[in-house]
Amino acid sequence: MLDAITWREVTALDETTPPQHLNPLQRFGRDVKQVRLARKLTQKNLGKAAGYSEAYVSRVEAGKMLPRPSEKFAKGCDTAFGTGELFTGLLRRIDEGDHPSWFVPYLNLERKASRILDYSANLVKGILQTEDYARTIFRVSNPQVSAEGIEGKVAARMRRREVFELDTPPLLWIILNEACLRTVVGDAEIMAGQLHYLLTAAGSPHIKLQVLPFWAGAPAAHAKPFTVLRFTDSPTVLYTETRVGGRMHDSAQTVDAALDDYDLLRAHALSPDRSVALIKTLLKEYRE
Template identity: 30%
Template sequence: MSEPTRQSEDEDPGEAAPDPGSGILRVFGRQLKRFRIRAGVERTEMGARLGYSASTIAAYEQGRRVPPPRFIDQADDLLDAGEVLKEMKEEVARAQYPAFFRDAAKLEAEAVELHVYDTHIVNGLLQTEEYARAVFTMRRPLLSEETIDERVQARLARQSTFTRQPLPTTSFVIEESVLTRPLGGANVMRGQLEHLLLCGQRRNVDIQVMPNGREEHAGLAGPFTLIETIEGRRIAYVEAYKHSRLYTERQSVRELEEQYGLLRAQALTPRESLEIIEKLLGAT
């Protein structure tokens, strides 16, 4: 890749209309139905044996809902699908993400280094379930309850990046204003601050807070993520309304790397940052 991939200006990163991700769901659904019929299993029987309603099985077969990984594993075993369904699990999981984020999610899951700057909300990799639900509930245009559930579970699944091997090096610079904005209410924000303290204690995670009172600031253009792959490729992801994109051209990536280096120098140290999070927690 040498050019930035960008989202069409006609697309909305809020509630995506039918997109390429729905194709894999339809393909998976057809395969699921084919194996179910071949095995002579009715939807009601399959649902009862796996703990799902017949209507949910129908939704999976029709490509209207994203089946969780656990269901795919169980269905493959039950229907003796020879791991055909299991082999589709990764692509099916990516369909949970809005279209504009899918390529970035794949790179994130394989990265050896992730460096993130956030200005409006806590990054998805650091969010609690309650905070993530509040974020998606507030999004406009409104998301359906089903879409909110899928997006929350997808966001939580991304957090496995902190425990996979080899451990990726991750760092976050977060604006102090993000930590004082009580999205979802005081209890939700308290849980989120507690979670940040736990994340900040991981060996491979550095969290730095950019104080509101700083007179020098290198990140006024907005949030971004820097990704390094195991092959040594360096990529930048910049998310903005209707213009989210991946940058692979070296000059563009280098400019954001320079910004991030300055941001880390201007922000509080990781230890100082955890201390200020503790103080904010005490004030909630």
């Protein structure tokens, strides 16, 4: 629990800058600075305690650490300040604030999964999207959101890749319908960048990628996008999305049916090597 003094330190406002004019990263940096000063620590002291340089702390406090400060830094602040998990929680809420509320439960489970089995029918899965590809999708699907808001969503999507930097990262096995590769999002240049990134991702030991070709027939035409999350110490969960949001399913019968569907899709998909070959061919077409 935080004592009253600590809470006042964190919520104290800089009177020269109205809080409503600060973006989430600036507010996080302001809070770090408020507590650091209250604890009579220099930026160098805090950096040493958290395992980062003085320059890193300076950028965080200025709200200029993009896409956002690391979770390790937030934990280091909590340890140095004695604030429990306050800054870790603030950082997590920055992530969640740039995602729809209905997506947050999935996001939390994605970070804990040991296996992620995904079938994408029309668009590349978010965790494998490039910035330009994601930005184009967000602009189309959120026409009323400001440019700054769009950039926040893009940054949040890019941060999902951090799961592959964990000590024990999950294995992502993804099946992309050929439509994901041929549907032009933005323009040919953006698609070329996206396909190039998919080739890079396919070389990771933590990612297995297959393409379900159009000529696969019924399985390719019938299947809707879905994701199965497996855990080392929890039941398997199925995640599906509709136009109005996402839903988690944990009944054994529903999950087993999804796994059967996934096995069927995997059986009709191209092998990983042939999938890479197809992506290279399409990449060449986009570049020309």
